[in-house]
Amino acid sequence: MKLSNGVEWALHSCVTLSQSRAPVRATRLAELHGIPQAYLAKHLQALSRAEIVHATAGQVGGYTLTRPAASVTMLEVVQAIDGTEPAYRCTEIRQRGPLAVPAEQCERPCAIARAMAAAQEAWYRALAAVSIADLAAAIDTDSDGTALADVRRWLAGSRH
Amino acid sequence: MKLSNGVEWALHSCVTLSQSRAPVRATRLAELHGIPQAYLAKHLQALSRAEIVHATAGQVGGYTLTRPAASVTMLEVVQAIDGTEPAYRCTEIRQRGPLAVPAEQCERPCAIARAMAAAQEAWYRALAAVSIADLAAAIDTDSDGTALADVRRWLAGSRH
DNA sequence: GCCGTCCTACTCGGATACTCTATGTCCGAGTCCGCCGGG
DNA sequence: CCCGGCGGACTCGGACATAGAGTATCCGAGTAGGACGGC
Numbered sequence: 168m169k170l171s172n173g174v175e176w177a178l179h180s181c182v183t184l185s186q187s188r189a190p191v192r193a194t195r196l197a198e199l200h201g202i203p204q205a206y207l208a209k210h211l212q213a214l215s216r217a218e219i220v221h222a223t224a225g226q227v228g229g230y231t232l233t234r235p236a237a238s239v240t241m242l243e244v245v246q247a248i249d250g251t252e253p254a255y256r257c258t259e260i261r262q263r264g265p266l267a268v269p270a271e272q273c274e275r276p277c278a279i280a281r282a283m284a285a286a287q288e289a290w291y292r293a294l295a296a297v298s299i300a301d302l303a304a305a306i307d308t309d310s311d312g313t314a315l316a317d318v319r320r321w322l323a324g325s326r327h
Numbered sequence: 328m329k330l331s332n333g334v335e336w337a338l339h340s341c342v343t344l345s346q347s348r349a350p351v352r353a354t355r356l357a358e359l360h361g362i363p364q365a366y367l368a369k370h371l372q373a374l375s376r377a378e379i380v381h382a383t384a385g386q387v388g389g390y391t392l393t394r395p396a397a398s399v400t401m402l403e404v405v406q407a408i409d410g411t412e413p414a415y416r417c418t419e420i421r422q423r424g425p426l427a428v429p430a431e432q433c434e435r436p437c438a439i440a441r442a443m444a445a446a447q448e449a450w451y452r453a454l455a456a457v458s459i460a461d462l463a464a465a466i467d468t469d470s471d472g473t474a475l476a477d478v479r480r481w482l483a484g485s486r487h
Numbered sequence: 488g489c490c491g492t493c494c495t496a497c498t499c500g501g502a503t504a505c506t507c508t509a510t511g512t513c514c515g516a517g518t519c520c521g522c523c524g525g526g
Numbered sequence: 527c528c529c530g531g532c533g534g535a536c537t538c539g540g541a542c543a544t545a546g547a548g549t550a551t552c553c554g555a556g557t558a559g560g561a562c563g564g565c
Contacts, residue, residue: 169547170328170414170443171509178439179420192537201423205512212539225519228537241442254330260339263361266477268470278465279338282401283330286453293446305438310428317426329508331548352498365551372500385558388498 173210174248176202180211181244181299182306184220185236186315187322190229199321210248217247237300242291244299255283333370334408336362340371341404341459342466344380345396346475347482350389359481370408377407397460402451404459415443 180196193211197204211230214220219239220230232239257280261268276284307315340356353371357364371390374380379399380390392399417440421428436444467475 168328168330168409168414169412169509170416172418173510174415175418175420175439182439190537194537199424199426200420201427202420203511206510208538209511209540215538222538223519224517224537224539226534226536227520228518230538241446249328252329254328255334256330258332258335260335260360260362261474264359266359266474266481267361268474272470275469278462278469279335279342281465282454282457282462286401286450289453290446290450293449294442297442302438302442305441309435309438310432314421314426314428321426329548333549350498354498363550366549368499369501369550375499382499383558384498384500384556386495386497386560387558390499 168254170245171249173206173213174245176200176207177210177214177244177248178241178299178302180207180230181214181219181232181236181239182303183318183322184230184232185299185303186319188231189322190223190227190231191322192229195322196230199318213247214244217243219243219247232299235300236303237298239299240295241297241299241302242294245294253284253287255280255287257283328414330405331409333366333373334405336360336367337370337374337404337408338401338459338462340367340390341374341379341392341396341399342463343478343482344390344392345459345463346479348391349482350383350387350391351482352389355482356390359478373407374404377403379403379407392459395460396463397458399459400455401457401459401462402454405454413444413447415440415447417443 179200183196183199184191193208194204196211197207200207211220211222215222215230218233221233222228222230257276259273259277261277262270262273275281303315339360343356343359344351353368354364356371357367360367371380371382375382375390378393381393382388382390417436419433419437421437422430422433435441463475
């Protein structure tokens with residue numbers, strides 16, 4: 168089980184966007200994080216489709232958060248990038264083979280699928296409990312308030 | 328994020344093995360579940376390496392559980408197949424770009440990595456709370472005690 | 488009749504092709520700003 | 527001096543190559559059981 172690499176970029180990008188009221192171009196986000204511009208753009212598109220960020224075209228365009236950072240959860244971002252498909256997908260092998268269970272008795276998911284679904288739910292809950300604002304606050308605390316201030320200053324700098 | 332298909336097969340196979348004291352051949356397990364024999368064998372090797380099952384060679388060989396089903400957790404099986412690598416791997420992008428944080432200040436994982444690790448931990452706990460015996464009991468309940476009895480009878484049948 | 492040895496058939500184990508998703512990249516459609524001309 | 531129209535350059539968006547991991551398979555090494563011969 169491996170999570171897409173873009174999830175990390177998307178989360179960092181959201182934290183960065185939460186520090187700016189003005190639109191931030193994908194190029195600048197990529198430059199700030201030292202990652203490929205074109206590929207980050209692809210993931211930002213996914214965030215745009217999920218209506219987590221709003222894209223503005225034109226000369227002073229870029230991305231902004233559509234909602235306050237406190238109301239955007241990590242879960243939303245992860246699902247926007249990675250999709251909402253559960254990690255475990257039951258293929259109903261109990262309905263196959265010489266001892267196949269008839270479909271009528273398979274209305275409820277099988278015990279294994281139920282346990283995996285419960286685990287996934289626990290994962291979801293843990294992610295839904297943390298917002299982008301929480302992440303920003305934690306980063307701020309970790310750096311004694313310098314990191315995000317630097318980001319704000321850098322974002323306010325020349326548009327190159 | 329997608330979990331390997333073999334996880335499902337491995338879990339079902341473990342439940343099946345818990346119903347037999349005699350070794351069960353990979354061929355029979357595959358036949359019972361209606362899945363490719365050669366590929367299942369590969370995953371059974373992983374379970375063998377993890378010392379969850381014991382492989383016996385020779386004419387009446389096959390696989391058996393090394394421990395009572397109640398002491399084998401779903402987490403062990405999942406990790407044996409899928410590996411122990413966490414789903415989210417922080418690439419430390421905070422140490423890159425124009426505002427790179429110096430490595431000395433990065434002893435603690437970044438806030439995002441901490442949150443993802445907590446979520447993964449919640450997932451692990453949910454899986455560790457369920458044993459193979461629990462799964463067998465749940466399946467037994469679901470089928471009014473017929474499913475596992477059928478399996479035991481089928482396993483006791485001719486070795487073909 | 489009993490025991491040791493050999494043989495055979497069967498098992499698992501690792502090395503080997505193939506496919507599909509995730510990665511990385513590019514160019515085109517759409518849009519907003521700034522300039523220019525007219526009133 | 528103010529306003530409307532136009533041009534241009536910049537933005538995002540989706541379509542297009544590439545690589546790595548997961549999927550599926552095969553054949554060889556090793557082993558346990560059974561048959562055979564000798565004692």
